[in-house]
Amino acid sequence: MSDSYDTPDQRNLLDQTAQGVIGQPLARPEGALKVCGQATYAAEHDLRGCAEGVLVGATIGCGRVVRIHRDEVLAMPGVLAIYADQAMLRRNAQGTAGEAPIQDVATVDYYGQPVALVVAESFEQATAAAKALRVDYDVTTDADFDPAEVEYETSEEPDELGDLDRAMNEAAFSIDRTFTTAAHNSAAMEPHASIADWDGSNLTLYGSFQMLKYNVKELADSVDVAEKNVRILSPYIGGGFGSKLGISHDAASAALAARDLGRPVRVTLTRQQVFETITRRSETRQRLRLACDQEGRLTGIGHEAWVTNLPDEGFAEPVTQATKFLYAGQNRRLALAVGRVHLTTAGSVRAPGEAVGMQVLEAAMDEMAEAAGIDPVEFRKRNLPAELPGEGLPYSSRMLSEALDTGARSFGWEQRHPHPCQRREGEWWIGMGVASAARVNILSKAEARVTLRADGRVLVESDQTDLGTGSYAILGQIAAEMLGVPIDRTDVALGDSDLPAGSGSGGSWGATSTGSAVFHACEAIRANLAHKLGVDADDLRLKDGLANGRPVTDLLDRDLVETGRIEPGKTMKDYSQASYGAFFCEAAVNAFTGETRVRRMTGAFGFGRVLNAKTARSQCLGGMVWGIGSALTEAMEFDHRTGRLMTHDLAEYHVPVHRDVPAIEVILLEERDAAASPLQAKGVGELGICGAAGAVASAIYNACGVRLHSFPMTPDKLAKRLPDPFGV
Amino acid sequence: MATQSATLDVNGEAREFQGDPRQTLLDFLRLDLKLTGTKKGCDHGQCGACTVIVNGRRINSCLSLAIMHDGDQITTIEGIGTPENLAAIQRAFVSHDGFQCGYCTPGQICSATAMLKELAAGWPSAVTEAVADTPAPSDKELRERMSGNLCRCGAYSNIIAAIREVMQSEKGT
Numbered sequence: 001m002s003d004s005y006d007t008p009d010q011r012n013l014l015d016q017t018a019q020g021v022i023g024q025p026l027a028r029p030e031g032a033l034k035v036c037g038q039a040t041y042a043a044e045h046d047l048r049g050c051a052e053g054v055l056v057g058a059t060i061g062c063g064r065v066v067r068i069h070r071d072e073v074l075a076m077p078g079v080l081a082i083y084a085d086q087a088m089l090r091r092n093a094q095g096t097a098g099e100a101p102i103q104d105v106a107t108v109d110y111y112g113q114p115v116a117l118v119v120a121e122s123f124e125q126a127t128a129a130a131k132a133l134r135v136d137y138d139v140t141t142d143a144d145f146d147p148a149e150v151e152y153e154t155s156e157e158p159d160e161l162g163d164l165d166r167a168m169n170e171a172a173f174s175i176d177r178t179f180t181t182a183a184h185n186s187a188a189m190e191p192h193a194s195i196a197d198w199d200g201s202n203l204t205l206y207g208s209f210q211m212l213k214y215n216v217k218e219l220a221d222s223v224d225v226a227e228k229n230v231r232i233l234s235p236y237i238g239g240g241f242g243s244k245l246g247i248s249h250d251a252a253s254a255a256l257a258a259r260d261l262g263r264p265v266r267v268t269l270t271r272q273q274v275f276e277t278i279t280r281r282s283e284t285r286q287r288l289r290l291a292c293d294q295e296g297r298l299t300g301i302g303h304e305a306w307v308t309n310l311p312d313e314g315f316a317e318p319v320t321q322a323t324k325f326l327y328a329g330q331n332r333r334l335a336l337a338v339g340r341v342h343l344t345t346a347g348s349v350r351a352p353g354e355a356v357g358m359q360v361l362e363a364a365m366d367e368m369a370e371a372a373g374i375d376p377v378e379f380r381k382r383n384l385p386a387e388l389p390g391e392g393l394p395y396s397s398r399m400l401s402e403a404l405d406t407g408a409r410s411f412g413w414e415q416r417h418p419h420p421c422q423r424r425e426g427e428w429w430i431g432m433g434v435a436s437a438a439r440v441n442i443l444s445k446a447e448a449r450v451t452l453r454a455d456g457r458v459l460v461e462s463d464q465t466d467l468g469t470g471s472y473a474i475l476g477q478i479a480a481e482m483l484g485v486p487i488d489r490t491d492v493a494l495g496d497s498d499l500p501a502g503s504g505s506g507g508s509w510g511a512t513s514t515g516s517a518v519f520h521a522c523e524a525i526r527a528n529l530a531h532k533l534g535v536d537a538d539d540l541r542l543k544d545g546l547a548n549g550r551p552v553t554d555l556l557d558r559d560l561v562e563t564g565r566i567e568p569g570k571t572m573k574d575y576s577q578a579s580y581g582a583f584f585c586e587a588a589v590n591a592f593t594g595e596t597r598v599r600r601m602t603g604a605f606g607f608g609r610v611l612n613a614k615t616a617r618s619q620c621l622g623g624m625v626w627g628i629g630s631a632l633t634e635a636m637e638f639d640h641r642t643g644r645l646m647t648h649d650l651a652e653y654h655v656p657v658h659r660d661v662p663a664i665e666v667i668l669l670e671e672r673d674a675a676a677s678p679l680q681a682k683g684v685g686e687l688g689i690c691g692a693a694g695a696v697a698s699a700i701y702n703a704c705g706v707r708l709h710s711f712p713m714t715p716d717k718l719a720k721r722l723p724d725p726f727g728v
Numbered sequence: 729m730a731t732q733s734a735t736l737d738v739n740g741e742a743r744e745f746q747g748d749p750r751q752t753l754l755d756f757l758r759l760d761l762k763l764t765g766t767k768k769g770c771d772h773g774q775c776g777a778c779t780v781i782v783n784g785r786r787i788n789s790c791l792s793l794a795i796m797h798d799g800d801q802i803t804t805i806e807g808i809g810t811p812e813n814l815a816a817i818q819r820a821f822v823s824h825d826g827f828q829c830g831y832c833t834p835g836q837i838c839s840a841t842a843m844l845k846e847l848a849a850g851w852p853s854a855v856t857e858a859v860a861d862t863p864a865p866s867d868k869e870l871r872e873r874m875s876g877n878l879c880r881c882g883a884y885s886n887i888i889a890a891i892r893e894v895m896q897s898e899k900g901t
Contacts, residue, residue: 031822032814034830035837037765037805044764123759124750189769189777189831189880238767238831239880271770468828468881618825618883625882650774650878658871661884 004569005443005516008396008674013523014481014609015672018543022481025614028473029492030236030466039236042208043193043268050195051080052123053257053267054130055249057112057276061643062143062342065106065115069134073118076132078125080261083117088253090114091345092279093218093246094315095506096211100221101246102312108137109310110344111643112276117253119265143342146640147283147308152337155307155316159324161390162331164289167300171291173371174300177364179288181356181711182635184281185274186349187655188467190238192278193268194250196258203259204231207251210240211504212463212497215247222252223259235495240467242348243278245506275648279347280636282307282317284356288364291331296372298329298383303361308339309346317346321353322438322690323361325395325576328385342643344636348506350626351686354439359630359711362435362694367707376434376698377404377413377582388576396575396675397682399606400436403582406667407604408434411584420705421723428588430599433698435691437581437605439508441673441682443568446503446513450479450521452529452560456545456553458485460492464502464514469685470615471510477612478515478679482522484542484552500563508579508683511611513566516677521564528560566678575675579687581605583624587699589706591725594718596700598628602665603692608673608682616684620666623688629656630689631696632712734798738763739807745794754778756794757804765805765834769878776877779835780804786842788876805834808841816897817841820890828881836877840891843873844898865895 014022033039058065070082086104090113093101105115115135120126144150168174195206203225209215212232220227237244250267258265269277289302305319320334349355369379381401387394408414416432417423423430448462460479466472476490493499503513523537529547530537532555541548547555571577584602589595603624610616633654637646647653666688672680693711701707706721733746738761745756754771757763757780766789769777773791780789781803809815817837820826827833847869852859855872863869870888879887 027822027825030830031825031827032811032818034827034833035805035814035818035821036809036811037763037767037834038811039830040764041767041831043768044758046762122748122751123755124748128750187880189775189829189878190767191769237829239829241880268768271772271774468830470828614825615828618828618881618886621885622828622882625884649772650770651772655878655880656882656884657875657878658884658888659868659875661871661882663867664885 003565003567005566005571006569008571009678010674012672012680014679017481018541019481019484021477021487023610023613026473026477026487026612028470028615029476030472041190041236041238042206043195043266045195045206047195047197047264050264050266051119051121051261052126053117053119053254053265054126055114055253055267055273056116056118056130056133057273058108058115060108060137060139061111061145063108063137063139065108065135066138067136068116073129073133076129078121079129080119080121081257083253083257084115085256087222087256088114089222089249092248095242095245095348096214097246098214098217100218103222110342111645112273114249114277117257117267119257119261144340145342145638145643147339147341150339150341152306152339155336155338158333158335160333164300164302164331164333167291167331168289171299172294174291175364175367175371176289177367177709179286179360179363179709181284181360183283184349184634185636185653186241186243187653188239188241188243191269191271191274192244192248192250194254195264195266196254197264198259201225202229203255204233205251205255206233208237208244209234210244210465210467210506212465213501213504216497218247219251219255223255232497233495234465237465237467240505241350242352242506245348249277271650272648275653276344276645280344281349282309282346284317284319286319286360288360290364290368292368292372296374296379296382298327300331301327301329302333304333304335306337306339308341310342311340313345315347318353319357321440322358325388325578326436326438327383328389332389343638344645351439351689354690355630358438358691359693362691363697366433366698377408380404380436393576396577397608397671397673398580399669399671400580402669403580403604403606406669407582407584407602410665410667411602413584416702420702427591429591429703430586430588431699431701431703433585433695433702435583435694435698437583437687437691439579439683439687439690441577441579441676442507442509443566443572443677444503444509444513445567446517447500447563447565448502448514448517448521449500449561449563450518450525452483452525454553454556454559456489458483458490460518461499462494462502462514463497463499464494464510465505466494467505469505469510469619470612473615474511474515474611475518478518479522482519483525485545508685512677512679512681512683515611515679515681516566517564519564519678520566521562524562524564525560529555571675577676579607579682579684581687583692583695585695585699587696587703589700589704589718591722594715594722596632596713598662598696600662603688604667604669605687606669606671607684607687608671608676609680610668611681613668616668617666619684620688621664623686624664624692625656625661626689627692628660628696630711631693635712732795734795736797737801739804749793749795751794752790753792753794753797754789757789763804763806767831767834769832776839777832777835779838779877781838781842786839805838808837817894820893824886824890824893825883826887826890827883832877832879836879836887839874839877844895
């Protein structure tokens with residue numbers, strides 16, 4: 001059987017199996033370890049004789065290191081060595097890079113970039129020494145730090161269809177708005193950390209990563225050893241959100257120092273270093289042009305975006321990704337341009353593209369609906385194309401209309417006043433907003449091994465990671481369902497690069513890709529069991545350890561081991577694939593201060609088969625919390641004179657806290673999408689953020705009548721435009 | 729630097745601190761005692777991942793030096809329950825999926841454990857309407873009191889649901 005997924009698997013096998021665990025809201029199998037502090041994260045592995053490394057960040061934004069005053073620091077208590085190695089990483093690796101990123105820390109590309117590693121016996125000694133290390137620089141005085149001041153170049157050929165200018169001119173209603181969104185940091189709770197341990201020429205690295213098969217290549221290339229000599233262990237990851245897709249400064253510097261010192265070395269980034277040196281989501285400027293006819297049918301969509309990155313980085317935030325397939329409109333222009341600035345490397349942060357593209361598109365759709373005098377839910381439903389505009393591809397499945405209707409009903413959308421400033425409670429304006437959710441669906445090459453042990457237990461193995469996404473839960477459920485084994489007789493081992501290479505976690509593809517590999521491995525085991533029983537595979541019924549009524553252990557004289565694989569194939573090209581949903585938000589805006597409180601939110605989502613209703617719901621919930629942050633508080637603010645990040649910790653970069661997050665309702669819509677994967681499942685890890693902030697923005701407008709075009713919508717921006725608080 | 733010593737009661741066990749007076753309570757727990765359940769998220773008192781309970785009060789252990797705790801009673805997540813014998817709040821976190829990555833979780837649980845006692849003792853918070861009265865255990869009160877514990881996975885609603893379940897079961901007993 002080819003591994004390439006070329007034709008939709010219409011058998012819906014997981015609807016015919018008998019175990020009944022697939023989709024169930026089961027608790028995470030690793031949950032007890034996590035709530036007891038017994039899950040071991042990267043920095044927590046206990047290695048004898050481990051030395052402590054602390055990175056030193058550049059205090060300039062661009063230039064060269066001319067001298068490091070080593071001697072005075074080497075004389076400090078406990079200090080073992082100072083490294084400023086050519087192999088140390090100047091930037092971190094982009095997702096799926098599979099090779100060393102830009103190295104050599106003698107050149108400074110951005111403020112805070114690591115320029116040296118200080119290693120000492122204790123963490124306190126290393127921290128004090130790193131702080132004391134004096135570095136002289138040759139500063140580049142004409143470097144660009146301000147996205148508003150640089151030239152932009154087209155990143156790729158614009159996607160054009162028809163004549164947008166003409167559509168705008170001839171439209172019954174049109175809007176032309178320019179929005180901005182701030183740069184974002186993933187801010188995973190666990191800072192990046194690595195412990196490197198060499199045994200001869202073999203390196204074991206305990207780290208916190210999303211995609212081990214690529215990370216092994218990146219690390220091996222960085223420290224110049226063969227891939228087979230590198231093993232990465234990453235069983236528990238304290239959040240990733242894109243920031244741990246590629247290896248970072250900690251991994252290479254720990255490996256280099258440990259090799260030189262002949263003992264294990266731990267390097268953990270400080271929280272400030274996470275902000276200053278780990279990939280950011282680019283700030284964006286986005287021009288939205290929408291045109292529609294008298295009936296509110298879109299005739300034109302223009303979405304042009306300007307983003308930034310460091311020189312020589314290939315990544316450009318793909319802002320218009322969902323605009324391509326979401327709405328109708330025969331005249332289109334989608335374009336992306338990138339400017340070069342000496343700010344922290346830009347890369348993938350949860351839902352690259354849609355996270356900031358969708359929130360702006362959806363805020364603009366709200367304005368367009370208002371201009372056309374149509375309810376914004378109805379306006380969206382009226383503009384769902386029958387096929388992919390310009391390319392004629394069918395949609396694999398699309399629950400957007402159902403999500404809008406179901407969400408609206410549950411939220412109580414009919415209570416919304418169509419005009420702003422209609423509802424006031426004390427000093428608060430109250431309003432409601434809606435937005436669509438959409439995120440492209442991607443299948444990625446994956447491999448997994450499944451063992452049906454002679455004693456009837458099942459073991460699933462892959463280098464797949466679980467960032468909190470639920471991989472441990474859902475991979476076990478797929479195997480238990482396919483092999484008819486109770487979930488408590490199913491074990492899942494992940495996060496070890498010596499195991500078969502899963503897809504890794506990113507782009508919302510981990511569950512469907514590695515899950516499909518598990519599914520295929522189980523199919524092979526099922527075929528074997530059917531053969532042993534002398535029945536057709538179709539007639540095999542596995543449940544609670546019984547195969548067609550016989551204990552499956554009676555059929556096993558040894559372990560059955562199968563490796564399953566999947567690769568993206570023709571189904572990715574034959575269909576437009578995405579996960580969809582709808583957000584509803586009720587917000588209160590303080591009539592005097594402009595403070596916005598999200599009072600409640602509903603999200604309804606369709607992403608194919610739900611593999612675990614508990615962990616899937618949590619993914620959606622978390623995405624919506626990110627939407628609140630993106631809408632109201634999150635912003636990386638740089639000093640454009642020096643390139644210094646001014647919001648480089650959790651006191652200045654405001655992720656939502658308990659008090660910012662109201663009761664959130666999540667509705668999971670049942671759907672089957674055979675084109676997406678043999679599981680009929682699509683990705684859900686990022687969907688919950690894709691558009692959520694647009695619903696908040698629209699609720700703010702509906703509350704107080706102020707249309708802001710700048711995210712985050714902080715009180716300072718709102719307050720000066722609020723209506724007279726006493727005037728209504 | 730001269731080493732100094734102290735004796736701390738950690739989860740009911742006397743533990744000797746002898747070392748660098750610059751060492752935080754957090755690093756002493758994690759590096760010296762190998763109690764890595766207490767997490768380091770920011771090392772600046774901004775995220776709450778390192779929350780432990782000292783003499784009944786929750787603190788950020790990253791903002792406190794180990795040497796300052798001679799004679800103090802310290803409860804870490806390891807002192808609250810074990811995988812084989814989960815405390816009620818730990819069970820509630822698992823069943824309500826009050827976490828995803830799990831990194832902020834020990835801090836959330838230690839914080840919630842002490843917070844419920846503060847609430848029961850009638851301590852007011854920034855959102856308490858009448859500070860002389862016993863505060864009503866509204867969602868707003870719970871959220872306000874838990875706001876020092878960040879969760880980037882965004883499990884907040886599930887955490888509040890877990891805490892509420894524990895409150896209700898304690899009320900019932």
